[in-house]
Amino acid sequence: MTFNKQLLFSIGFLMLTFSCFAQNAQRTDSLLTVLETQKLSKKEKVTLLISIASNHPQQDEASYYARQSLQIATEINDPVLQAQAWEEIGAIEQRLGNKNNALDGIFKALHIYDSLNLKDKQAASYAQIAAYHFGEKEYDPAITYFQKAEKIYSEIGDDLYKALALINLGDTYRLNGQLEKSITTLENALRLNKSLKDEEIEGYTLGNLGMVYAAQEKLNEAKENLEDAITILTKLKDAYSTSIYISELGNVYRKEGNIQLAEEQFLVAYTMAKEARLKEQIRDFSASLTNLYENSNRYEEALKYQKIYQKYQDSLVNKENIQKSEQLKAGYQITKRESEINILNITNANQKRWGIALISGFVLLLFFAYLLYRGNRKIKKSNQVLSDQKELISKREQEKALLLQELNHRVKNNLQMVSSLLNLQSRELTGHPAQEAIISGKYRVEALSLVHRKLYQEGVDTKIALKDYIQELVLGLFEGYNVKFEPSFSIADISIGIDVAIPLALIINEMVINSLKYAYKDIEDPLLKIVIMQEAVEDLHIQVIDNGVGFTKIDNEKNNSFGIKLITSLIEQLEGTMERINTKGTHWEMKIKLN
Structure with missing residues (x-):
């Protein structure tokens, strides 16, 4: 739970991000009217342009006005206004998803504040940088910059923002696995709040502490802190945070074995998220309820919430795709606007040269104007052809990438649904001879699903990282069979195509399941x-080795089993060889072709 999502932590671009769209549009129109109708000084114009950029609903237009404000601020040599313009540019680039440009804008603003020794502005910039890294799940740099912000707030005696920095820092420690540091930091925030007496700070700090204690399996402390946080934040009508803490309380009850109370908390959190239209929370709480009901053998209710989870998961994925498309569109519009500005600048420069040339001689002017006209015409024609070709290629590549990613996502979802159905069916066949075959089929489907999930997550066309893929596959089997010891891996750090990855995964899947x-x-x-x-x-070169009981005479007679036939067929498909080496246990050795 990140506190800066609730109190916006003195970060200007975050406040603008969460502004009401309709109000922003109306305010933008009013500000543009002022810009067009009133005579303003350059300093007033910079401030007005920054405000227009902050409120403008169209990001390409917002970028144009922000960069215009920076140009004028540079002309009048006002470093504070330049820093504010850079901050706004960074905020816009963040909304567009351009990480490097966003951080570049924030760091340029920070450099100016450093040179002017504006401590409060420096701290806010550090917090802004930390918040950006936090959103990207880059917790180590986020910790570094939250620490810098907290140190400056301590130096200038700003206890309110110091407390906010401590809450953010504590939550980042938690997500980074540094639980003891998280507790110490959050307890410091609570001590500081004794003088501030701020209910929001109290609520979020207690809630985050509860989540840390839950991670440490200190369930009594977790319940106490989460219940106090829920009481405070319910009174403040913060549905987002309250629902998350209620769900976490449900997880604590579940760890204690109190399934009834856990179910009640999950249902309360789900209802609250649904009333507040919090899509991500509805998805997450539905997943918790699905898991709870499935483990309680309440399959009808599990299926109900599984469908709700899938619905909101697909909705969020589609939303991300739309946002990416909007980012691409905005990036194109910004580039187009900058090109237009460059063309206008070139035209102005040419006009100045023509004026000077008039003084030198009319005939000479006509001659150079003629050469310039011909040169510009050729350049424009060439640039237009190149621009059209580049745009066409870019659009096709974007469409191809989005379609391929969506295809992998859909295949992954369908395979996961098949796996879930096989899992539910196997539970219904407990003790039946067909149960083992259905379970084996489920793990084969999951091996295929894992390939498409890797392709979808890693954003590549046809290759996946072999080491991560095999480790995740085998660890999933260990978890599924409730195995207590850890497997050993020695896998080359290479990427392989899916034509090799899929049969290889099925081979290892069969061998590992046989050993387990x-x-x-x-x-x-x-x-x-x-x-x-x-x-x-x-x-x-592949080896699968165990120190088990080995192949008995009966096992040798089962060489024609479906599993062995499947492995043999897949080895032949990969133009490889397979050998079982006679050692204590079972030692499979295979060689296959990568291409």
Whole structure:
């Protein structure tokens, strides 16, 4: 739970982001009327342009006015106004999703504030940078900049913003896994608030402390802090934070084994999120309810909330795709506007040169004007052709990337739904001979689903990281079979195409499941090791080793089982070889072609 989402932590661009669209549009129209009708000094004009950029609903237009304000502020040599213009440019670039440009704007503003020794402005800029890294889940730099902001607020004696910085810093420590530091930092915020007596600070600090204690399995302390936070924030009518803390309280009850109370809290959080139209929270709370009901064998209710989860998950993914499309559109409009400005600047420069040329001689002017006209005409024609081709290629590449990403997303969702259905069916067949086959089918489907999830998350066309993929696949099987020991990996850090990744995943899936099901009976120190190395440019060497009971005579007679047939078929498909080495346990050794 991040406190700057609630109190906006003295960050100008965040306040603008959450402004009402209709009010911003009306205010923008009013400000533009003032700009066009009133005679303003350059300093007043800069301030007005920054305000227009802050409120303008169209990001390409907002960028234009922000950069215009920076140009005038530079002309009048006003460093404070220049810093404010850079801050606004950074905020706009952040809304457009341009990370490097956003940070560049904020750092340029910070450099100016440093040179002027404006401590409060420096601290706000540090907090703004930290908030940006936090939003990108880059917790180490976020911690660094929150610490810098907190130190400056301590130096200037601003206890309110120091408390806010401590809350943000504590929550960042929590998400970064530094739980003891998180507790110490949040307790410092509580002590500081004894003099401030701010209910919002009290509520968010207690809520975040509760979440830290829950992560440490200190359930009594977690409940006490979460309940106090919920009481305070309910009175303040903060549905967003209250629903999150209520859901976290449900998780605490669930850890205690009190399923009824856990269900009640999840339902209250879900209802509150639905009334407040908090899509991400509706999705997350639906997932919690699905998991709770599924583990309680209440499959009808589990399926109900699974459908709700899928609905909101798809909605949020579509929203992200629309936002990305808007970012691309805004980026194109900004580039177009800058090109128009550059053309106007070139035209003005040419007019000045023509005026000087008139003094030198009319004939000479006509000659140079003629050459300039011909040159500009050729340049414009060439640039127009190149621009049209570049735009066409860019649009096609964007459409291709979005469609491929959406395809992977849909395939992943469909495979996950099939896996869920197989899982539900296997529970209904407990004790039936068909249950084992359905469970095996479920894990094969999940191996396929994992490929498409990797492609969707990593944003590539046809390749995935082999090491991460195999580790996640095997760890998922260990979790599914409730295995207590950890597997050992030695995997080359390479990327492979999906034509190799899918059959390879199915092969390892079959071998690992076989070991987990049959190998470790009466084995005191079980071991499973997976080694995958690239021996040549086109060769991959795979070993799956366990120290189990090995293949018995009966096992040898089962070489025609479906699993063995599947592995043999896949090895042939990859133009490879397979050998079982006679050692204690089972040692599979395979070589396959990468291409």
